[in-house]
Amino acid sequence: xxxxxxxxxxxxxxxxxxxxxxxxxxxxxxxxxxxxxxxxxxxxxxxxxxxxxxxxxxxxxxxxxxxxxxxxxxxxxxxxxxxxxxxxxxxxxxxxxxxxxxxxxxxxxxxxxxxxxxxxxxxxxxxxxxxxxxxxxxxxxxxxxxxxxxxxxxxxxxxxxxxxxxxxxxxxxxxxxxxxxxxxxxxxxxxxxxxxxxxxxxxxxxxxxxxxx
Numbered sequence: 001x002x003x004x005x006x007x008x009x010x011x012x013x014x015x016x017x018x019x020x021x022x023x024x025x026x027x028x029x030x031x032x033x034x035x036x037x038x039x040x041x042x043x044x045x046x047x048x049x050x051x052x053x054x055x056x057x058x059x060x061x062x063x064x065x066x067x068x069x070x071x072x073x074x075x076x077x078x079x080x081x082x083x084x085x086x087x088x089x090x091x092x093x094x095x096x097x098x099x100x101x102x103x104x105x106x107x108x109x110x111x112x113x114x115x116x117x118x119x120x121x122x123x124x125x126x127x128x129x130x131x132x133x134x135x136x137x138x139x140x141x142x143x144x145x146x147x148x149x150x151x152x153x154x155x156x157x158x159x160x161x162x163x164x165x166x167x168x169x170x171x172x173x174x175x176x177x178x179x180x181x182x183x184x185x186x187x188x189x190x191x192x193x194x195x196x197x198x199x200x201x202x203x204x205x206x207x208x209x210x211x212x213x
Contacts, residue, residue, distance in 0.1 A: 022161075022198050023157060023158055023159040023161045023162045023165070024162060025162050025165040025168075025169040025170075026054075026153075026158070026162055026163075026166045030151060030153060031054060031166060034147050035050065035051070037147075037150045037151060038050060038147070041150075044104075044107050044111045044112075045108050045112065045123070045126055046143060046147070047107075047108075048101075048105045048107065048108035049135075049140075049143070050147065051098075051100065051101035051104045051105075052066075052104075052105060053160075053164070054101075054163060054167050055095070055096065055098050055101045055167065056095040056096075057095070057163075057165075057166075057167055057168050057184055057186075058095065058164065059087070059164060060140055060160050061087040061088060061137075062084050062086055062087055062088075064123055064134045064135050064136070064137070066084075066122045066123065066134075067118070067119055067120060067121055067122060068114050068115065068119070068122055069118035069119065070084065070122070071097070071105060071122065072115075076118075077106075078097065078102040078105045078106050078109075079097070080096060080097060081095065081097070082094075082095060086186050089186065089188060105122075109122075112124070112126070121133065121134040122134075123135045123140075125139070137160070140160055141159060144158060144159060144160055144163060145158075165196070168181045168184050168193075168196075168197060169197055171184065172197055178190050178193055178194055178197075181197060
């Protein structure tokens with residue numbers, strides 16, 4: 001396979017030409033259980049990655065290549081907000097980190113010594129597999145499945161999209177503000193946001209449940 005063809009395949013969405021359906025977001029309770037289990041097991045990197053993925057709602061293509069200097073200031077402290085250029089749209093997108101997420105990232109940087117090199121990738125393999133390269137989509141997907149197993153959740157109903165959808169789904173459930181969710185997800189159109197969150201589908205299903213034949 002030629003280099004051009006190989007590069008094209010690697011850059012294509014994992015779900016291209018596949019009918020995968022929508023993956024369920026995690027509930028606040030489920031997220032809390034996963035967070036607690038990762039803390040108990042001392043999974044410092046996984047906890048930081050889990051928290052960051054939920055907070056930022058970034059696509060895997062934008063989350064995994066993050067470097068230390070993307071999320072730290074000139075003093076090396078983890079920032080409250082940072083801007084990334086979305087790989088899919090080419091547009092700048094501002095995201096925020098909560099206090100507990102910033103703390104977990106700082107713990108991971110200390111444990112992995114990533115705070116010593118601003119250009120280092122933030123999410124790398126650990127142990128004997130340590131390479132200095134960022135986690136791949138496949139590795140990230142496997143981690144999400146593993147987190148589901150830990151929390152005794154159905155791994156077939158969750159994927160990396162669950163990480164992206166979790167907080168945005170919670171925001172929509174509490175506010176019904178699609179425009180806010182659009183900004184949080186970095187979508188070009190509000191229609192894309194409605195489709196991504198399954199808003200129209202959910203409304204139709206709720207309506208069908210109320211109709212008796």
